[in-house]
Amino acid sequence: MKTLLIALVALSMTSALPAKKKAYICTDLKSQTYHWDELCKELEKCKYEVKETTEAEAKDQQKRLCKVCKENEKKKDEVKQ
Numbered sequence: 387m388k389t390l391l392i393a394l395v396a397l398s399m400t401s402a403l404p405a406k407k408k409a410y411i412c413t414d415l416k417s418q419t420y421h422w423d424e425l426c427k428e429l430e431k432c433k434y435e436v437k438e439t440t441e442a443e444a445k446d447q448q449k450r451l452c453k454v455c456k457e458n459e460k461k462k463d464e465v466k467q
């Protein structure tokens with residue numbers, strides 16, 4: 387049982403690693419945010435092309451995580467616990 391718990395913890399830690407996490411950005415130059423959710427309502431406002439990238443790359447471009455996506459992730463975490 388303990389082994390299973392350790393495996394689960396290790397797994398959740400791996401998924402928390404931001405390096406290869408997918409992110410979506412609006413190609414509008416004025417857009418300064420990136421999104422975790424492709425269907426984010428903030429991303430829907432984008433009048434330009436939506437590009438799939440990684441979180442690391444988005445951060446390299448000085449983009450911040452969208453507030454809506456951040457809230458959604460928090461809610462997901464609450465459900466898990």
Ligand SMILES: [Zn+2]
Pocket residue numbers: 420421422423426427428429452453454455456
């Ligand atoms: Zn978003």
